[in-house]
Amino acid sequence: MKKGVKLQTFVPFIAFAVIFLFFTVASKGKMVSSYNLKMLIDQSMVIIIVGCGALFVVAQGGIDLSVGVNLALSGVVGMWAATLTGLPFLLLPAALAVGAIVGLFNGVVVSKLKVPSFILTIAMLIGVRGMVHLIQTKIGAQYLPASLRILNEPYIKIPLFVAIVALMAFIFEFTRVGRFSQAMGENETVARYAGVPVARMRILAFVLSGLMAGAASIFSILTIGGTSQTMGSFTEMKVAMAIFLGGVLVTGGTSARIYKMLLGSFSITIIVNGLAIIGYPETQASESVQGVLLLLILLVAMAAASRDRRRGAPPCEEPSQTQEASSPPGR
Amino acid sequence: MSAADNILEIRGLCKSFGSTRANINIDFTLKRGEIKGLIGENGSGKSTLLSQIAGLYRSDAGEMTLNGKPYSPSSPLDANRAKIAMVMQELGVVEKLPVGINVYLGRLEQFSSRGAVNMKSLNGAVSRLFSEWNLPPMPPNAVVSGMMIEQRKIIELARALSVEPDILLLDEITQSLSLNNRNSLYALIRRLKDMGRSVIVITHDIDEMLAISDSITVLRDGEVVGDVKASEVTADEIRYMMVGRNISGDYYRADTAPDYAEEVVLTAEGLTVEGEIEDVSFQLHRGEILGFVGLSDSGIHSVGKAVFGLAKAGKGRVALGSGGEVKNTRDAIAGSMGYVPKDRDNEALMIHASIFHNATLPSLKEFRGPAGFLSPARLRKLSGDIVKKLSVKCTGIQQAMDALSGGNKQKVNLGRWLAKDLKVLVLDCPTRGVDVGVKGYIYELMKQAKAQGIAMILISDELTEALGMADRLIVMKDGRIVRTILRGEDFTERSIIEVMI
Numbered sequence: 166m167k168k169g170v171k172l173q174t175f176v177p178f179i180a181f182a183v184i185f186l187f188f189t190v191a192s193k194g195k196m197v198s199s200y201n202l203k204m205l206i207d208q209s210m211v212i213i214i215v216g217c218g219a220l221f222v223v224a225q226g227g228i229d230l231s232v233g234v235n236l237a238l239s240g241v242v243g244m245w246a247a248t249l250t251g252l253p254f255l256l257l258p259a260a261l262a263v264g265a266i267v268g269l270f271n272g273v274v275v276s277k278l279k280v281p282s283f284i285l286t287i288a289m290l291i292g293v294r295g296m297v298h299l300i301q302t303k304i305g306a307q308y309l310p311a312s313l314r315i316l317n318e319p320y321i322k323i324p325l326f327v328a329i330v331a332l333m334a335f336i337f338e339f340t341r342v343g344r345f346s347q348a349m350g351e352n353e354t355v356a357r358y359a360g361v362p363v364a365r366m367r368i369l370a371f372v373l374s375g376l377m378a379g380a381a382s383i384f385s386i387l388t389i390g391g392t393s394q395t396m397g398s399f400t401e402m403k404v405a406m407a408i409f410l411g412g413v414l415v416t417g418g419t420s421a422r423i424y425k426m427l428l429g430s431f432s433i434t435i436i437v438n439g440l441a442i443i444g445y446p447e448t449q450a451s452e453s454v455q456g457v458l459l460l461l462i463l464l465v466a467m468a469a470a471s472r473d474r475r476r477g478a479p480p481c482e483e484p485s486q487t488q489e490a491s492s493p494p495g496r
Numbered sequence: 497m498s499a500a501d502n503i504l505e506i507r508g509l510c511k512s513f514g515s516t517r518a519n520i521n522i523d524f525t526l527k528r529g530e531i532k533g534l535i536g537e538n539g540s541g542k543s544t545l546l547s548q549i550a551g552l553y554r555s556d557a558g559e560m561t562l563n564g565k566p567y568s569p570s571s572p573l574d575a576n577r578a579k580i581a582m583v584m585q586e587l588g589v590v591e592k593l594p595v596g597i598n599v600y601l602g603r604l605e606q607f608s609s610r611g612a613v614n615m616k617s618l619n620g621a622v623s624r625l626f627s628e629w630n631l632p633p634m635p636p637n638a639v640v641s642g643m644m645i646e647q648r649k650i651i652e653l654a655r656a657l658s659v660e661p662d663i664l665l666l667d668e669i670t671q672s673l674s675l676n677n678r679n680s681l682y683a684l685i686r687r688l689k690d691m692g693r694s695v696i697v698i699t700h701d702i703d704e705m706l707a708i709s710d711s712i713t714v715l716r717d718g719e720v721v722g723d724v725k726a727s728e729v730t731a732d733e734i735r736y737m738m739v740g741r742n743i744s745g746d747y748y749r750a751d752t753a754p755d756y757a758e759e760v761v762l763t764a765e766g767l768t769v770e771g772e773i774e775d776v777s778f779q780l781h782r783g784e785i786l787g788f789v790g791l792s793d794s795g796i797h798s799v800g801k802a803v804f805g806l807a808k809a810g811k812g813r814v815a816l817g818s819g820g821e822v823k824n825t826r827d828a829i830a831g832s833m834g835y836v837p838k839d840r841d842n843e844a845l846m847i848h849a850s851i852f853h854n855a856t857l858p859s860l861k862e863f864r865g866p867a868g869f870l871s872p873a874r875l876r877k878l879s880g881d882i883v884k885k886l887s888v889k890c891t892g893i894q895q896a897m898d899a900l901s902g903g904n905k906q907k908v909n910l911g912r913w914l915a916k917d918l919k920v921l922v923l924d925c926p927t928r929g930v931d932v933g934v935k936g937y938i939y940e941l942m943k944q945a946k947a948q949g950i951a952m953i954l955i956s957d958e959l960t961e962a963l964g965m966a967d968r969l970i971v972m973k974d975g976r977i978v979r980t981i982l983r984g985e986d987f988t989e990r991s992i993i994e995v996m997i
Contacts, residue, residue, distance in 0.1 A: 340867075341860045344856075348846060352842070352845075358843055419849045
């Protein structure tokens with residue numbers, strides 16, 4: 166038996182390289198200008214931080230579509246707390262706490278009441294947005310307190326970002342939490358039989374996902390300079406696309422990896438940013454182009470995956486049976 | 497014999513997967529009303545051959561002739577139309593659908609009008625089918641998920657029979673059945689033969705194959721190495737043909753007396769799981785192999801789950817020798833227990849993940865360092881050691897589990913528990929779906945584990961295996977313990993079957 170080269174592994178890298186080269190050339194080098202690179206990093210930060218948490222849920226075979234509204238809620242509540250008390254730094258713990266609490270709620274409902282995560286978090290997506298509107302209207306437009314502006318300086322923001330990603334990468338790749346989450350996505354029964362505390366792990370994954378949405382809300386406020394009604398809208402979709410674009414399967418499992426999420430996040434940010442630079446700012450034709458591009462990349466990834474499956478057909482004895490068709494799309 | 501007696505003729509069939517040649521120039525003939533055994537080690541190409549006959553795979557070269565006409569099925573449904581049906585080795589039922597739909601899946605038109613399926617006539621047909629073939633009845637409306645592996649196999653068998661096959665292909669079905677259902681299957685096979693229909697059976701149990709088949713085709717490394725009449729050959733001769741060397745048939749324990757320490761490592765008291773087991777109490781000693789045997793509804797498999805903390809809710813308690821109590825799986829694992837479930841592909845292994853991930857999963861707790869750090873190097877060494885120690889045939893620890901043969905999967909499954917410092921190991925049909933070579937090796941591992949003082953619970957559907965390995969045998973019936981027999985006293989198949997039925 167020869168070890169087959171898995172084409173699927175390379176698709177995210179190739180996609181990233183192609184996108185990067187295409188926009189570098191199309192923008193006549195403007196995309197890699199130092200100003201724009203800084204923009205790129207700023208724009209990808211939020212997606213990456215949210216992705217660091219959401220990846221745990223995806224690894225378990227679930228999905229968290231509430232991260233976008235959770236980000237908004239954490240942001241407005243954090244800001245509210247900061248203005249109400251007159252303590253600007255309260256924004257940080259308040260935003261993190263709100264994010265984690267929403268995550269805890271998601272986790273408990275999904276694991277104890279057995280509500281599919283897809284359905285619950287869609288409900289949250291709608292319901293929590295209402296709360297955001299309510300609070301935002303109540304407190305009015307809020308701007309980043311002057312005393313917090315120092316956090317937006319690159320020499321503080323970048324190390325903070327790197328530290329958060331490194332910590333989450335450590336938990337995902339090098340501790341039991343990550344490995345157990347992958348095992349649950351592969352086969353929950355197997356995980357349970359091997360001693361994985363599945364209910365606890367599921368709650369923890371949602372808490373981490375929520376906590377990261379809270380952390381991302383701080384970065385978002387720092388970058389934009391305040392809160393708004395539309396804060397975080399569509400973030401959940403960008404994060405999900407980043408994760409799947411990076412080559413993680415919808416079923417999660419051992420296909421979920423931090424590096425894939427990072428690659429996918431950069432790819433999607435470059436698409437949005439690149440289109441803007443070459444003359445299609447977001448909200449115009451750009452969104453249609455984004456959609457088409459993403460679909461194309463996913464099709465290529467799927468074609469590669471099915472090719473891998475055909476070539477890597479198991480030897481003689483047991484005809485393989487893909488059970489993917491019979492498994493529900495995420496729990 | 498004239499050619500007209502042959503229902504199926506195969507000439508020069510070849511099939512490769514990538515660089516693996518699964519079938520090489522296979523010549524094979526099946527007569528009308530013949531029961532043909534197909535045997536070979538794991539990976540010898542048996543299932544591949546049947547899969548081509550059943551329309552699951554296209555052949556690379558060669559030809560098949562059915563009833564004198566060229567035959568090359570494009571799909572399993574196509575094969576069904578030609579009156580060929582197969583029960584596959586790996587589970588092939590749809591979890592969320594009821595029994596009835598599963599039986600007629602893909603052929604529901606006959607029960608439908610204007611796109612709606614008439615469930616009443618479908619369920620009626622299914623009930624008739626079950627009673628016609630004497631299959632253990634089950635409600636056609638019951639959903640498959642949650643059913644035991646044996647019931648699933650019977651649904652698959654019913655699906656195959658519903659085709660009214662001229663040729664029935666059975667790929668290792670008996671290993672999933674308990675003794676009573678095995679006997680009904682043998683009767684069913686004989687009945688098909690009397691009706692002039694043909695059956696091809698794959699089983700790793702050589703004695704069973706000799707008893708039920710008319711002739712036996714032996715495969716080795718993808719090629720036919722022999723085709724013999726079952727009445728003119730011995731089990732040892734078959735084994736020799738399979739592996740190309742002599743291997744002895746007696747791989748069980750040689751001693752005839754129980755041999756274990758006084759020390760009790762696990763006590764079960766009044767274990768009860770609603771509808772499955774009732775008031776099961778026993779003690780397990782250091783270095784003991786405690787066998788559990790019984791018919792399909794005896795509850796032996798539920799005992800294994802309950803002891804490992806997997807039963808839903810119930811009465812009774814499981815206490816460890818160390819003083820702890822097992823209330824859930826984590827207690828069991830913390831108490832140095834291991835569990836090898838019967839349904840290897842659905843309950844034990846992450847089938848699409850790598851050997852590395854599977855081999856290390858139960859040991860992650862022991863390997864955590866400061867801040868919960870799991871050293872990839874140490875984990876790689878652990879899985880490498882398991883692969884090396886049990887000589888798992890693979891390309892490396894990153895190979896996906898589903899690319900391995902049944903025997904090698906089971907080696908990983910066992911090896912990952914044996915790599916731990918165990919006190920108690922629960923084995924539910926550990927030799928299911930593995931060839932004689934690996935089977936002997938598993939018994940050898942069990943002997944070693946016993947010598948190290950590991951206590952084992954051996955739940956088995958094979959009496960010879962239970963008799964061959966156990967110090968004590970607990971016979972169960974209808975969820976209760978009916979008799980406990982000590983090795984060396986009355987330790988015969990007959991005495992067990994008497995109380996079992």
